[in-house]
Amino acid sequence: MTTNAISRTAFFCCGIRAQDATSPHPICEDTYAEGFMTDEGRAILARFAGTKRRNVSNVVRARMIQDDIGERLQKDPEIQVVNIGAGFDSRAYRLTGGRWFEFDEPAIIDHKNSRLPTSSCPNPLRRIAVDFSAGDLPIALQQCDPDAETLVVIEGVFMYLEAAEVIDLLGVLTDAFGRHTLICDLMDKAFFDKHIGKLYDQILALGTEFKFLEPEPERIFLYHGYLQPDTPRSIVGRARELGAVTVPAMVFNTVLRSLRDGYRIHTFTVASSPRVQGVPGNR
Secondary structure (H helix, E strand, O other): OOOOHHHHHHHHHHHHHHHHHOOOOOOOOOOOHHHHOOHHHHHHHHHOOOOHHHHHHHHHHHHHHHHHHHHHHHHOOOOEEEEEOOOOOOHHHHOOOOEEEEEEOHHHHHHHHHHOOHHHOOOOEEEEEOOHHHOOHHHHHHHOOOOOOEEEEEOOOHHHOOHHHHHHHHHHHHHHOOOEEEEEEEEOHHHHHHHOOHHHHHHHHOOOOOOOOOOOOHHHHHHOOEEOOOOOEEHHHHHHHOOOOOOOHHHHOOOOHHHHHOEEEEEEEEOOOOOOOOOOOOO
């Protein structure tokens, strides 16, 4: 595979889901993850061997988003699920219902198709190769139904984008879909500064970096036409509930509030008012 730096991080996320699937008490149970791994992927995963406590956040993140999608599919089995930067996600094979679209770089899509063909998916699934850097996404999204009830999933992506790129992507989504809900993960600057630690050294070694690190990253979404109907949910907090992270409650809710609140799953819906141009002054 010839992948860019951000796409190579998909092997890291896939690899830790594969490890989780074979653990005594799996969190995410992604039994397809191992099938995507290659020698390159295992070499990338090995870089993160010393960051196990931080790795669990990625598995819990995947589980939380998986549960969210599953709940929505129970309410509306025909919902259109649009996964942007899908990486080696296999939820279309593990959940019941939905009309699925996966968008990612050509190398990722080609590899997924060779290891897990869409013809074997129990749900309707299309994979579409996109050169994100060339601005191909708006045209690629035209292959989706613009009027369908749509759930957009963007996982492990926003932290790699500049703020201006985030705003551009939100504009692409609001132009492409009349009605949609966006599920994503957002990391704030305090969490990055205090808790990301050695894991980030390996991110840098892969040739990429975190760029979207605002004090309150959700404000850009709210400023550009989205509503936030639900309270954001702590990824580390969910890890505590699942027994994957052990932190005393008193400490977690006081001196470690930056750990509790700094990396969360957010759900946004499109507001009825037009999208506002510009960047909010929240820095």
